[in-house]
Each structure stands twice: as structure tokens, then as C-alpha cells.
Amino acid sequence: MQNRISLNKLKKGEKAKIVSFDHNLPAKFFELGIIPGATIQIMHKAPLQGPICINIIQNNTLIALRVTEASIILTDKI
């Protein structure tokens, strides 16, 4: 069974696969590697709903995004 959860709700260290997202997400997110099917890991979270730093495993890059955008990205927890 899979756990469908929005990206902002994942905890530090957890891995997930991006499933889909709201169509409002700017194209820039895609260009930085946030695309359906990409596996990510939560690396750091700034306190009090601050930005989230994720590792896009396939690219081996660290990307930071705000909770506002993270909350419209749906993932399957691995």
C-alpha cells in the first residue's frame, strides 16, 4: 500500500516519489527537476513552516522551495 502525501508533510530524511501537482506550479519547478516520477528525499526543513530543502536523487542536486508550493506537490512516500 502506498502513502499519498503532499510534499510539505514529509519529515526530514523521508523519501518519496513525486506523483502529480496542481497546474499552478510554475514551469521553473520542472526545470529544476521536480517532475512526476522523480524520487526525492527531504534533507532539511527551516523552522516554523520555513523553506524545505530536498534532494532530487536522480540529479543529485539540492533544491529549496517554500511550503506554499510544496503543499501542492503530491508524493508517494517510499
Next chain:
Amino acid sequence: MKKKTIALLGNPNVGKTSLFNRITKLNQKVGNYPGITVEKREGTIKENGNEYRIIDLPGTYTLFPNSLDEEVVIKTFSNKDLEDYPNLVVIVSEPNTLNRGIVIYQQVRELGLPAIFVINMEDELEDKGVKVDYKKLEAYLQTKVITTDARTGKGIKELIKSFEFQVPPYFGSLELPAKYKNALEDAKKLFPLDNEYKTWFSLAQEDAVVMSEQTHHEITKLHHKYGISAQELQKEESILRNKIINQKLGEIIQKSENKKLSLTEKIDNILLHPIFGYIIFFGLLFFIFQAIYTWSGPLMDGVDLAFASFGEYVSTMLPEGPLNDLMVNGIIAGIGGIVIFLPQIIILFLFISLMEETGYMSRAVFLMDRWLKPFGLNGKSVIPLISGVACAIPAVMSARNIENPKERLLTMLVTPFMTCSARLPIYIVIISLVIPEESFLGFNLQGITLFGMYLLGIIGALLSALLLNRIIKSVRQTFLIFELPTYKMPDWKNVLNTVVEKSSGFLIGAGQIILAISIILWVLGNFGPNDKFSNPEKYIVQENPHFTESQIADEAVAYKTEYSYLGYLGRGIEPAIKPLGYDWKIGIGLLASFAAREVFVGTVAVVYSLGDEIDIEDDGQKKTLLDRMRSEINRNTGVQTYNFATGISLLLFYAFAMQCMATIGIVRKETGSWKWTLIQTGFMTGLAYLTALIAYQLLK
């Protein structure tokens, strides 16, 4: 032989600028793209009898523009008649993110431009656990692939040789999604000469960046007709390309564990820690702030001394007269007033560039975004705001790192509220005049007031941001996404280059304006319309027959100030500043302060006939000035000029008013707009007037 134009293009953080510096051997110039303040860096080299013009394009992830910087890229590529249109594009990438490099490479090729592919930071291939089959990669990209290491210079020669490489034609462009076939067919009618990808590319444009308003209007019509959006097409393309590229790269690249990333993770566990991260960040800021204050002190004294003695030398060399005075007190003093900021600017940019180079800057953004977002700012605003405590000039310049145009503008507009070092002498003088030297709850009351002034600056900046945020319309959706690069040792050449570039940019850009204003102020202060200005001694002796010669001399300086054009201006604005509790003498100080705040103390000293060489750090001289100011009576109200109400009113005025020509100059340069510069000056000065008025009327 014709000069070839070579354009460097690539993602941010791939060492493109280092590579550019290597190729051009720093033989480069920095200008602005016409009409906007995006930096344009280009250099010229001669190699093997060929001459090349190298252009360093802004870093971008795609050819679809997201920021002003990125618009430059597509503008450069879209018009063959432009001087900048490249004969060859060099795509720069790094081992870890080859796929992103290939995305932009393919876009360039499919738009019909010849390109070669560079893998920079080749020394990191092993650390990052990447093995590349170059033959296969070259076959896939249909071009030459070169590896370089910009830090050591490895591969640069080979790269320059490849500028002559005859790039074969490109086959096999992206297969566009079938569901947009009809829209694409319609769009083809608008662009009969373009290939299929180019048409698609135009169809996926959000703004009329590279086409006429008319064509863009037609495109928008198509969007409505088929119920599609530019962003949607861009995303589709991104997904498609990534899928295909990743599949292909699977055969070309072997990836194992990224050692760089695990080291970066360890460092980040400390630097991004919810508690220690902030402690380290603020500790670092405190250190930078201290460095700007303490390290620049002796240098600034040195500059001051050098210009003073140079002025003296010139004044003895030239025959006495107005020309001599203009040279010494107008021009040389004016240039000195610019150069004196250089040490602070150099030190500040040294730290900022180090933070950029090592990769710490994006960590600071990560830590601070949460706290600045509610005010319409962004994590990146933290650097300008903090730097503003030293000097608004370099601070405004450092806002360049903010991509979102609205957040960048907001940051530049509110940064001058921060209590800069030039306000300090004025605060010290006025606080010691009107705040009693007593303690309150064990704290020195004057000290608390000074601290309060710093706090007021921060509050002023944040609240104004909040207000302006509601007024300024956003051109683009605000969002924040950025890459945290792996930590690296700084490339010292880049650091040095940045510092030199920014400092000279300041000297030339803001310098012209400061110089002009200093000369105007000098003229206004040194000429008067009538005899009272030209022959002050006559009138002084008439009014005060018992004066000694030195008293007459001091009084003459004051007299000349009073009856100069500046003095008349001071009296001219008196009705406007009367409600704030000021008289014309303060008025002169205020007017002079609009060139630079620090002028206030000197001007007031002149007006109160103490000669203009008052050193506020000398206790004796400070006491003389304070005593003289205390005994001053406002002839309008008949009470002490510097009473509590006037003092607070003055403090508030200086806290908020935009009184620095240099800052106005730099804001004009950085925003590229007089409109915003004037709005800022008007807003700040209006706020200053209003708060000073309210404070005085309540307290008097």
C-alpha cells in the same frame, strides 16, 4: 577577418563565470543591456590569428524566460541582425547535472543555433561519482564535447581551439505532444518561415519578449481558442525532454555515490540547523558588520587625510580665488566624499562574494525566507538589509541577487531605512543635546535612545515593505525555488574580479552624481546675491564694534553662510519646516544633508560660527559645539532651539528622510527608473516630515 561572436550559456552554479574569466584572461568589460540593469559581460581574445568576442550570458535553466536576466538570453538568440547574435554557442554544464545542461543545449540547437558542449569542473567527475562515455555523448548531442576545469585552466586551450569547430547540422528535434497538433498548425500560419520547434517555442511564450505585440496578441488568441497556456506548454516540454534525456543518459553515464553531496550534507546539518544555523548566521553577520566598521576605519581616515592634504597642496599651487576654492572645497572634497565609501564597499563585497562563491549565500536565503516573506520580501533580501546598517550604497547594489523583480524592487526601496553609519554622528549630537544623561532601569537613557533609533530603522524598512507590497503590482507570480550548490572553496580570481567590478561601478556610477551635487552645493554656499555676502566684515563690525579679530573671522564665516544662496534657501524653506520646530539654521543643515547626512554636523558648526573643522570624536570640540547649540534660541518661538520636542522631531526626520545623493544615484542606476527613485525619495521624505511634525506638535 571577421570577428566571431561566441556566447557562453549554462545553468547557474556550473562555473560559467570562472570559465569566462579564464578564456578572456580578465580582458573584459561590464556594461548593461540597453534599457535594463542586467549586467552584460563581454571580452575579446585573439588566438591563432582569429579574433573572438566572448559574451557571458546570464545563467538559466531554460530558454523560456523567468526573470529579466533570462529574457536577455532569448533576446540575444532571436534576432540574426543583432550584433550579439552568436556564431557559436558554448553550453557549459557540470558533471552532476548534465541532463539539465542537455535540456538547454537541445533548445538552442532546435532553434537553429550551432553549439558545442562543455563539461566544466571535470575534476569533480570522480568525487561526484560520474563516469561519462564521451564518444556516445558526442554522438547523442551531434557536436563536440570538451571537458574543462576553469579553476586550474585545464582544457581551456582545447576549448578555444574548438571555437573553429564546424558544427554539423542537428537532426531529430523533440517530438511535440500530439494533443497540441491543431494549435501548432494554426500557429504555423503566424510564423511561415520558422521550423516546427521554433513555432512551438513562440506558442509557449508568456510575454511579448521576442515578438511584436501584434503577434503576441495572435498567440494569446490561440491560447484561448484551444484552452492552453504558455506555462502548460513549457511544462510539457520540460517533462518530455527530461524523460528522453534521462533514458539516453542511462546508456552514456554511470553514476555512483556522490561524495561531494555527503560532505555538503554534513556541513548543512550544522549550518541549516534550526537553532545553530541561526546562531552561526547572525554571528557571521555580526562579524561582517564589525569588520566593515573596524577594518574600514583606518582606511577611511587614510582616504580622508590623503584628500585633505591633496586639497591643501592644490590650494597652495593654484592662485587664490574662486577657482581655487571650487577645486579644493568643491571638486576635490566632492571626490573625496565618494572615495571615502570605498573601503566599506570593498569589504562588504569581499564578504558577499565569498558567501556566493562558497555556496553559503543560498543557505542564508534558506534560513531567512520564512521571516521576510510576510513583508513581501524574500530570503535574499537579508543581505541588502543587513548591509544597509553600514551603508545603503553597497547594500542597494547587493540586491542584484534577487531574481523576482518585485521583491528586488521592494528590497531596494526599503533598504535606505536601515540606520547607516552616516546617521550615527547626527544621532549622537542630537541625543546628547536633548536626552538627559540618566539611567533608566539600570540602562543609560542615551544608549537606549540610540538603540531605539536602530530599531526604528528596521521597523521602518519592514513596515514600508508591507505597505509597498500592497501597492506594487506583481508582474510575475511570487514563488521561491533555488538550488543549494555543494560547498566549494572560493575561486579567488572570481572574488577579486567581483570586488573590483562592483567597487568601480560604484565609483563611476554614483560618483558622477555626488560630484555634481557637491559642486552645486559649493556654488550655493559660496556665492551670495548681495553685499552682506561679499563684505561680511563691514556689517559685523557695525553690529558688534567690540569684537576681536578672531571673533570677527568666525562670525564672518557664519555671516557668509547666512547670506549665501544656500542661506537664502534655508530661510526660504523656513515656513515649511517651522511646524517641525526648526529654524532656518537647521534648515540649512537639512538642505546640505540632502547631499549626504554626515554634512549636517559640519554645516551646523559653520552656521553657529565655530568654523567648519569640527571633529565630533574630539571631546573638547564636541563639548564646544554642544554648548553653543544648547544656548541657541529659536527666534520664531523664543525658546531654546534644541529642546526635547525639536530633538525628537529631528531624530525622526533623519531616521526616515532620504537624504543621501549617493543612494539616490545608485537606486536610479540599479532600478533603471527615475520613477521608482523619485517615489522612494518622496515616500521616505514625506514619512519623515509627517512623523517629525506629529512628534513636535505632540511634544512641544
